Amino acid sequence: MDENAPLAECLSVSRRFGGFTAVDGVDLRLGRGEVVGLLGANGAGKTTLIRMLLGLLPATAGQVRLFGGPPSRQARRRVGYVPQTLGLYDDLTAAENLAFSAAVFGRGAQAPLPGWLHGYRRVLVGDLPLGIQRRVAFAEALGHGPDLLILDEPTSGVDPLARARLWETIADAARAGAGVLVTTHYMDEAGECGRLVIMAAGRVVAAGTAAQITGDTRVSVVDTGTWAAAFAALEAAGLPVALAGRTLRVPGASPAAVRQALGPVDARVTEAPATLEERFFQLTAAGARVGRPDPVRKEAG
Amino acid sequence: MNAPPPAGGWGTHAVSVRYGRRLALDQVTFRVLPGQVSAVVGGDGAGRTTLLRILSGAIGAGGGMVMRPPRIQTGYLAAGSGTYPDLTVAENLAFRAAAYRIPAAVAGPRIQAYLDRAGLLAARDRLAGRLSGGMRQKLGVIAAMLHEPALLVLDEPTTGVDPVSRADLWSLITQAAAAGAAVVFATSYLDEAERAAHVLVLAEGRELAAGSPEQIVAAMPGRVVAAATRPPGPAGMRSWRRDGRWRVWMPDGAGDVPGGGAELVQPDLQDAVTVAILAREPGASPAPATSGTATSGTATSGTATGKEG
Numbered sequence: 001m002d003e004n005a006p007l008a009e010c011l012s013v014s015r016r017f018g019g020f021t022a023v024d025g026v027d028l029r030l031g032r033g034e035v036v037g038l039l040g041a042n043g044a045g046k047t048t049l050i051r052m053l054l055g056l057l058p059a060t061a062g063q064v065r066l067f068g069g070p071p072s073r074q075a076r077r078r079v080g081y082v083p084q085t086l087g088l089y090d091d092l093t094a095a096e097n098l099a100f101s102a103a104v105f106g107r108g109a110q111a112p113l114p115g116w117l118h119g120y121r122r123v124l125v126g127d128l129p130l131g132i133q134r135r136v137a138f139a140e141a142l143g144h145g146p147d148l149l150i151l152d153e154p155t156s157g158v159d160p161l162a163r164a165r166l167w168e169t170i171a172d173a174a175r176a177g178a179g180v181l182v183t184t185h186y187m188d189e190a191g192e193c194g195r196l197v198i199m200a201a202g203r204v205v206a207a208g209t210a211a212q213i214t215g216d217t218r219v220s221v222v223d224t225g226t227w228a229a230a231f232a233a234l235e236a237a238g239l240p241v242a243l244a245g246r247t248l249r250v251p252g253a254s255p256a257a258v259r260q261a262l263g264p265v266d267a268r269v270t271e272a273p274a275t276l277e278e279r280f281f282q283l284t285a286a287g288a289r290v291g292r293p294d295p296v297r298k299e300a301g
Numbered sequence: 302m303n304a305p306p307p308a309g310g311w312g313t314h315a316v317s318v319r320y321g322r323r324l325a326l327d328q329v330t331f332r333v334l335p336g337q338v339s340a341v342v343g344g345d346g347a348g349r350t351t352l353l354r355i356l357s358g359a360i361g362a363g364g365g366m367v368m369r370p371p372r373i374q375t376g377y378l379a380a381g382s383g384t385y386p387d388l389t390v391a392e393n394l395a396f397r398a399a400a401y402r403i404p405a406a407v408a409g410p411r412i413q414a415y416l417d418r419a420g421l422l423a424a425r426d427r428l429a430g431r432l433s434g435g436m437r438q439k440l441g442v443i444a445a446m447l448h449e450p451a452l453l454v455l456d457e458p459t460t461g462v463d464p465v466s467r468a469d470l471w472s473l474i475t476q477a478a479a480a481g482a483a484v485v486f487a488t489s490y491l492d493e494a495e496r497a498a499h500v501l502v503l504a505e506g507r508e509l510a511a512g513s514p515e516q517i518v519a520a521m522p523g524r525v526v527a528a529a530t531r532p533p534g535p536a537g538m539r540s541w542r543r544d545g546r547w548r549v550w551m552p553d554g555a556g557d558v559p560g561g562g563a564e565l566v567q568p569d570l571q572d573a574v575t576v577a578i579l580a581r582e583p584g585a586s587p588a589p590a591t592s593g594t595a596t597s598g599t600a601t602s603g604t605a606t607g608k609e610g
Contacts (some may be wrong), residue, residue: 041465042433084461130345156461157489159344159504160571161578164541171542185463188492188571191544228336228479235476242468243338243475244496245514277492281468 005068006031007148007179008053013062014202015048022048024202025062030148035170035180037193041284044199046183050150053181054081067147077105080146080178084153086137090126094136097125098143105144114139131162138169149173151182155189167192187277200284210276217274217282220258222248224267237261240281251278307368310334311356311452311483316365318351318506325351327506328365332499333452333483338474340494341487342574343503349487350380350456352503356485357454369452373401376450380457380487383441386430390421390440393429394447401448408447415443418476419469435466442470446477453477455486459493471496491571502574509577514570521573522580523552526563538582541575550576 010028014021023045030036040046051057052064055071066075081087088097094117102111113121116135120128125136134154141149151170155163167189174180182193190196190210198206198213206213222241224230230248234241239261242249250258255269262269274282312332318325326348333339333356341349354360356369357377369375384393391412398408416422419439424432429440438458446453455474459467471493478484486497494500495514502510502517510517528547531540539550549563566572 039464041463042435044463153461157345157457159347159489159578160491160575161541162344164543164575167542171545185461185467186490186492187464188490192542194545228481231475231479240468241475242471242496243478245498277464280464284465 004031006065007067008181009063009065010049010053011063011065013049013052013059013064015045015052015057016060021202023052023059026199026202026204028197028204030179030181032147032177032179033174034195035174035182035193037190037196038181038183038199039185039187039190039196039280040183040199043201044284045202046199047152049199050152050181050183053150054079077144078147080141080144080149082134082137082141082149082151082154084156086133088125088133088137088140091124093123094120094125094128094132094139097136098140101140101143107144111143131158134158134162134166135169138166142169142173147178149178149180149182151180153183153185155184155186163189187275187280190276198280198283205283213283214274214276214279217251217279218271219274219278220250220253220255221270221272222250222258222262222267223270224248224265226265226267230262230265230267233262233265234258242278249278251282306335306370306451306483309368311368311370313352313355313362313368314366316352316355316362316367318348318355318360318363325506326355326362329501329503329506329508330365331356331501331511333485334499335451335483336478336481337483337498338478338496339483339485339499339501340497341485341501341503342489342491342494343487343509344489344578346505347503348506349503351506352501353377353454353456353485353487354379356452370450373448374451376445376448376453376482378441378445378455378458380460383444384429384437387428389426389428390416390432391425393440393444397444397447403448411447412443415447415473418472419443420466433466435462435469438462439466439469439473442473446473446482449477449480450482453482453484455484457487457489459486459488459490467493491574495570500570502577504578504581509581510574518568518570518573521568521576523550523555523576525550525566525568525572525576527566528563532563539579541579543571548572548575550579552580 006029008030010026013023013026015023026049038046052059055076064071067078069075095113120132125133155166170180196210196213197204222230227246227248231241234250239250239253251274255271259269310332314330315328317327329352341352343349355362355367357375358369358372394412416425421436421439424436429437442455442458458470474484488494498513500514500517526549528549531537531547532549536549540547
């Protein structure tokens with residue numbers, strides 16, 4: 001297989017369930033050493049897309065290719081997958097889980113237990129702290145040296161240092177040449193991804209680096225001694241307002257419009273660059289809320 | 302009519318809780334003020350759930366003092382539950398309204414307004430068990446705040462919830478605080494905690510840092526630098542990945558970053574909390590072990606992590 005050929009590829013892929021279109025004409029390409037973040041609200045179609053890539057669900061239209069061919073069982077041997085639920089056996093120890101996975105992948109000789117697991121040798125996985133469970137799931141997914149890693153919300157619920165350590169593992173796998181497709185709800189992690197693909201209502205609504213997606217979008221910032229009154233006034237005007245410390249942030253409304261909505265409330269209104277989360281919200285909220293696709297559509301790969 | 306909180310707000314003073322041989326909370330002091338959103342952050346087993354259960358009145362404290370309103374004036378959402386899966390959205394809220402004796406004339410419009418704010422109006426006749434995770438969490442928060450409690454306690458309302466639903470949840474939380482409630486929530490998302498007025502960082506049952514996000518950042522010992530690669534030697538032990546680069550904590554007296562090419566960064570809450578966690582790890586602090594934490598200088602120890610009780 002050519003070094004530059006994509007590891008995974010979706011060409012105008014759609015998936016319908018009865019009258020409902022879960023994935024709608026998605027294009028996606030994932031190459032060697034790439035870390036691609038797949039972002040989207042619940043119901044945006046991320047999990048359906050992943051299930052099609054893994055060959056667990058056939059596409060209704062379009063083409064899904066894994067290592068240049070259909071996502072067959074043989075192709076799946078080269079994939080490491082960590083589902084949201086981790087996929088570990090709670091009533092086995094970490095070592096037993098790793099040994100079982102090694103046997104399933106046909107690797108006879110078991111690698112030595114990683115150092116960080118020694119303190120937990122006799123503990124059942126169900127009794128391990130969540131951060132350690134996640135590391136075990138990573139170790140299991142990486143055990144057979146996969147060319148493609150698919151991680152579904154891999155860092156949910158762990159502290160920031162444990163999260164950074166998991167990203168270290170992801171980056172190491174990418175540096176060694178694996179392609180990584182990762183979903184997350186945590187926008188701060190987008191900075192770890194070389195490229196982002198944002199989905200809403202089954203479609204790709206934006207793709208690129210975090211900076212490219214945020215672009216020059218700006219939000220209005222309200223500084224006031226009486227945030228509760230300002231919040232009430234902006235809410236009454238139908239503006240999407242979010243509390244940030246003691247200031248309020250209003251995406252999608254100019255400072256002049258915000259000033260007018262505030263009426264007699266004493267406040268200073270300025271502008272600031274939008275965060276990725278605020279931009280994401282603008283891109284996806286309208287489509288996800290009323291269940292219609294956003295008119296903007298960009299190519300993902 | 303809600304009882305007025307004591308002058309210092311609701312909260313705990315030097316509260317400890319023991320589960321068997323394990324100290325789940327160790328001398329934790331935490332204030333929750335009316336009209337303010339406070340956050341409790343920490344990883345698995347940090348003691349967040351125990352602290353919130355004490356504030357809600359679900360369990361008692363083994364030692365110390367707890368200031369909380371009567372339970373009828375408290376709203377509590379436990380982690381990962383709080384709704385009846387075999388009732389519809391509307392039935393869940395009607396049940397809650399009846400349990401808290403909210404008159405129908407008040408409950409009806411209030412439920413309508415909350416569902417609208419949360420983007421749940423179209424789902425009002427759906428079984429709670431058939432909602433997505435984010436929708437179920439929004440329903441749980443609405444149910445907890447329906448009787449307009451003086452103290453609203455939410456355990457991880459946003460964990461695993463997508464950003465759109467998180468924005469809706471944040472809007473509900475803000476509304477409760479704007480109406481005068483003291484709101485406290487547990488989270489593992491630090492960008493979310495950064496939006497709270499007051500933050501308590503817990504690790505293994507102890508306070509690691511506390512204050513406004515700005516105060517916690519200002520109290521961080523030493524400096525944080527960013528580098529393209531992980532530095533060699535002890536500095537490498539104090540490094541972590543962020544935004545595709547390496548952050549390195551340089552405690553006071555640690556000298557310069559080896560290798561060069563590192564630039565000083567203005568730390569945020571995520572950096573400060575990571576430093577506080579790192580400072581407790583064996584080998585991370587420069588000898589002698591005077592590992593400062595962000596506020597009270599709580600002694601560090603290498604106790605084994607246990608599961609949250």
